[in-house]
Amino acid sequence: MTRLVLAEFADPETLVAAARRARQAGLRGLDAHTPFAMEELPEALGFGSTGIRLVMLASGIAGAAFAFWLQWWTAVLDYPVNAGGRPLFSWQVFVMPTFEGGILLATFGGILAFLLTSGLPRLNHPVFDAHGFDRASQDRFFLAIEDPRADGARVAALLDGLAPLSIREVAA
Template sequence: MTAPPPPLVLAEFRDPDTLIAAARRAREAGLRGLDAHTPFAVEGLAAALDLPTPPLRRIMLLAGLAAAGFVYALCWYSAVIDYPLVLGSRPLHSWPVFLVLSFEAGVLGATLAGIAGLFVSAGLPRLNHPVFDGRGFDRASQDRFFLAVSDPEADPARLEAILDGLAPLSVRAVAT
């Protein structure tokens, strides 16, 4: 039996500066599971939310190196061990020829790992999120700024007390 998801509380704001201030206050108050939904990119929002750096770059690097190493080893094995042909007195281990295939395999491996990592980190193929059920949330793609708090200790009254003085347009719980 799985645990129920933590409650989701949405705070709605008119402008990005207030959203950034609200995110800082919520983070300083110890709330976890902060997320923001805005109609355009807001500079400084990632720092205000204190989002962790995703490990996608390292994963892509390791996958690319592994794919390149595997293809290089495969080329070496096939040319030196499995089917050695001496043509024009060239050496069996002709590494410059192997590098082209290894490079291409490395790029392909890193690309496939990046695509898979993007899907996993975005939580896809999840087709619906509880935040979409929030009243007025469709304005997040037009002119409103939302701070979503997914914390077991989050409730609208506590979040409203934390955001006191920032004048959110609304603070409400969303059924999960």
């Protein structure tokens, strides 16, 4: 069973320092909730590359290849039409649909990869039921630690000196 410990801070610098400490202590399942985006927070939490770019590249190449193959197959094999003595395989007219097919599948692949890597759609999380968590969109900064080894006392000892406003365990 995993435990969910929520630490509340008054300023963003303390949250980043707490995230670094928790990561250095070997705690996993770190997440932060802030009223605005912070550039240094993903690095402090240990977020790495998600691989979405590679998925988009692969699906874009596959989409372009499929669009080009479909046009070639239709124009050369399935329904060849000799229009004005032009060759059946005139690749120049295949460029725009090939580009559009690549963009379309890259977009779909990126959206699907994003949803899978981020765990969406998750409509409810236990942290949303924590007392005072609604202030995460106003003026508070929260560090959520979802780790079986984390408990309130260990996290309080770990964050000693950072003066968190509160540290509480949330029923997961």
